[in-house]
Amino acid sequence: MTDLTHPGYVRPARRATRRAGAVPGSGIGQGGLALVLLLPSLIILALFTYGPLLQLGWDSLQIRQGAGAGGATVFAGLANYEAVLADPSFRRALINNLIFAIVTLVPSLGLALVFAMALARSSRLNSALRSMLFFPVLVPLVAAASLFLFIFLPGVGLLDHYLGRLVANPPNWLGDPDIALLSIAGVTIWKNAGYYMLFFLAGLQSVPPESYEAAHLDGATPWQRLRYVTLPYLKPTIAFVAVIALLNIVTQVDHVFVLTKGGPSEATNLVLFYIYQQAVESYDVGRASAATVLSLLALLALTFASLGTLERAFGGRAA
Amino acid sequence: MTLTRRTALGAAFAASLLGGAALAQAPTEIELFFPVPVDGQLARDMNAMIKEFNDKHPAIKATAVFTGSYDETLIKTRAAMKAGKPPAAVIMSANFITDLKIENEVSSLDALIAKDGSTNEKFMGQFWPALRGNAVLDGSVYAVPFHNSTPLLYINADHFKEAGLDPKKPPQTWGELVETAKKLTKREGDKVTRWGLSIPGNYDYLGWMVTALTMSNGGRYYNEDFAGEVYYDTPSMLGAVTFWNDLIQKHKVTPGGVVAGPAVTTSFLAGQSAMMLLSTGSLTHVLNNAKFPVEVGFVPKNVRNAVAIGGASLIIPAGVEGARRDAAWTMIKWMTGPEKSGWWSRATGYFAPNMAAYDTAEMKEYLAKRPQAQVAVNQLVHARPWFATFKTVPVRKALEDEVQAVLSGKKSPKEALVAAQKAADEILAPFNKETSLRNF
Structure with missing residues (x-):
């Protein structure tokens, strides 16, 4: 993982890809060998990834033939997509996801950076603190959410127990539609900040000490050192962590299941949870599939965009 | 040792074969x-x-x-x-x-x-x-x-005695429930240290509680004989939701927002709620874990005694x-x-x-x-009977999302029920198209 942040990492890899691309033209034997070598993973991918993807695409174009037809379906074109896009619950989930992404991403990255800079120097105390901050990463998200179910309990929970001494009426953390999403974001930040800290710790190792010395000699303030020395060196790491964090936000809803089930009043309904609701609660596989295809497309677009950013970040440093 | 074990295994195998043959x-x-x-x-x-x-x-x-x-x-x-x-x-x-x-x-x-x-x-x-x-x-x-x-009214008998009430006589009507809850609620300035009554408002439980209150108010919630109709925008349900809303906003004896079932139980067991409406299925759990005497009563009525199973x-x-x-x-x-x-x-x-x-x-x-x-x-x-319609869960959720907005002080009961009825009707529409509204 540390090597990913190394400036020279991407370039050779890209060259290697280009060379590999030239192989099939050079001889069928070699191509055949490559195919044979790839076959095991190809079979597994086909069975568990591409196959289901095709099935998903097909299901998203089907519509149930009404009640009593025993689950028979007919081809319906893009009707499911239209229904999903017109569904206010889907739009609500989309907006919730955007808000959730912003209020989770920015603080967790910021905290991770602060932790990493505070604990960058290796000492016995620092490594103990690092382990402590990393600890939430080791707790499975479902277990963490169950813990927070207790922490957030109105009146008797751990949070209200202490907060109650300072504030007269602490908010209903999971039961108030204005606050529930923020509470969920809080759990996510608590869970992930330690993980991102690791990447930043690794990234900080690549900042040459001479740069700091030079900055010091020039009389740079701590803020200027951060702004003009640390952050530019960390740019690739930040880009990388941002992509990981974004994917985590879209693909993890375990805590929503445990804490709020999307409520109250759909305030914590995220896109992935919406898909679950369509498939399970409404028993509408077509709509669930359409919503899945839409979110997969969004994820793909996001990944390509961020990979582009990543390459630029790495490339920019090397040039 | 190995020999005897092998013999024993062999014997067991033979026996099982024989036994297998013996069993027709x-x-x-x-x-x-x-x-x-x-x-x-x-x-x-x-x-x-x-x-x-x-x-x-x-x-x-x-x-x-x-x-x-x-x-x-x-x-x-x-x-x-x-x-x-x-x-x-x-x-x-x-x-x-x-x-x-x-x-x-x-x-x-x-x-x-x-x-x-x-x-x-x-x-x-x-x-x-x-x-x-x-x-x-x-x-x-x-x-x-x-x-x-069925839902049941649970009572902390110690709190009742402390407030000069008889725990053997639980409140039977909505009016008595409000009066009792007022006497049981404890405040320190703005801060409520003990709620008079807690009601679970999470998905699933909320629908069941609104049903209990609506039925106690003379209403029906859904058409027992036909899966394509629910009665959300009706006076009986409006009265039920208004009553719950008043317990929160007007009388201030019930916590606002959504309080989930387990949180209600915990609050009751911790002595932070003097009464709660909860399932009879929790009776054994509550009686085994309460450190105070617990009494129970029917869900209080306005028009009649009625609850859903x-x-x-x-x-x-x-x-x-x-x-x-x-x-x-x-x-x-x-x-x-x-x-x-x-x-x-x-x-x-x-x-x-x-x-x-x-x-x-x-x-x-x-x-x-x-x-x-x-x-x-x-x-x-x-x-x-319990509400059961075409697509029971989404139809129930259509109501719950709106009532949760009422409990959080974001909508009036009337606004919420009109919106809930509209959402539920949309979910039920395909079923009605094939049944009650079929063209002949």
Whole structure:
């Protein structure tokens, strides 16, 4: 993982890809060998990834033939997509996801950076603190959410127990539609900040000490050192962590299941949870599939965009 | 050592071969999907029950498969049916059966009942009348009630005495409930240190509570005879939601926002709520864990005493045929008979669906020791079927999302119910198009 942040990492890899691309033209034997070598993973991918993807695409174009037809379906074109896009619950989930992404991403990255800079120097105390901050990463998200179910309990929970001494009426953390999403974001930040800290710790190792010395000699303030020395060196790491964090936000809803089930009043309904609701609660596989295809497309677009950013970040440093 | 062991193994193998030959037929293997909606002890009790069944029925080998919550049990049953391997029997949330019937996923039990020389009326006559509505659909029996519950008013007797009230006389009307809750609520300046009454408002529980209040207000919630209608935007439900809203906003005796079921129980057990509305299914848990005397009462009424049932029934999914079907039926009858019904009730706190269970000596002894359970049984006379429509869960959620907005002070009850009715009607529209609004 540390090597990913190394400036020279991407370039050779890209060259290697280009060379590999030239192989099939050079001889069928070699191509055949490559195919044979790839076959095991190809079979597994086909069975568990591409196959289901095709099935998903097909299901998203089907519509149930009404009640009593025993689950028979007919081809319906893009009707499911239209229904999903017109569904206010889907739009609500989309907006919730955007808000959730912003209020989770920015603080967790910021905290991770602060932790990493505070604990960058290796000492016995620092490594103990690092382990402590990393600890939430080791707790499975479902277990963490169950813990927070207790922490957030109105009146008797751990949070209200202490907060109650300072504030007269602490908010209903999971039961108030204005606050529930923020509470969920809080759990996510608590869970992930330690993980991102690791990447930043690794990234900080690549900042040459001479740069700091030079900055010091020039009389740079701590803020200027951060702004003009640390952050530019960390740019690739930040880009990388941002992509990981974004994917985590879209693909993890375990805590929503445990804490709020999307409520109250759909305030914590995220896109992935919406898909679950369509498939399970409404028993509408077509709509669930359409919503899945839409979110997969969004994820793909996001990944390509961020990979582009990543390459630029790495490339920019090397040039 | 090895030699003797090998000989022993060989002997055992030979014996099993012989035994296999001696047995004319292998036992019919069936599996039962069962959810555990309350605490963990239930899974062990279920395995004990199935073991006893197998011991008494050598021709059948039943396996109990734990399938999570009610919702998860529905998902897993549907997944198993899609894979072509439906379980022989399932303990299914009682209000999912209408939906399963509409989707042709549950089989009618009429033929099995007739084969026993009984009639539908005689067979269902064993069970409390309130439970029949969710089991008999369009004159056919689709499910056999297994364990059931109703909402109940729980009371902290110490708090009552402290406020000069008699815990043996719980509030019976909405007016009395408000007055009692006011006396029980404790404040320090702006801060409420003890709530008069807590009501769970999370998904599923909320719908059930609105039903209880609506029915107590003379209303119906849904059309018991037709799966395409709900009565959200009606005076009786408006009164119910307004009452709940007033408890929060006007009288300030109930916490605002959504408080989930477990949080309500915890708050009651911690002495932070003097009263709560909760399921009879939690009775054993609450009585075992409360450090103070607990009394219970009917859900207070405005127009009449009425509550909806909850709980689960045994079904045979569509596609279970032949010997497996007969074996499943044998098991279902055994599990819902008076003796087992009573045993399960005492183990869990749910009430026994089979009325004859209450004539057994064990049950009489149990109720003498737990008079609170007797109150729960007494309320059964006033119980009614549980909401069950086309797409029960989304239709219920359409109401719950709106009422949650009321509880959080974001919408007025009228606004919320109009919006809920509109959303529910949209979900029900495809069903109505094929049934009530079909073109001829």
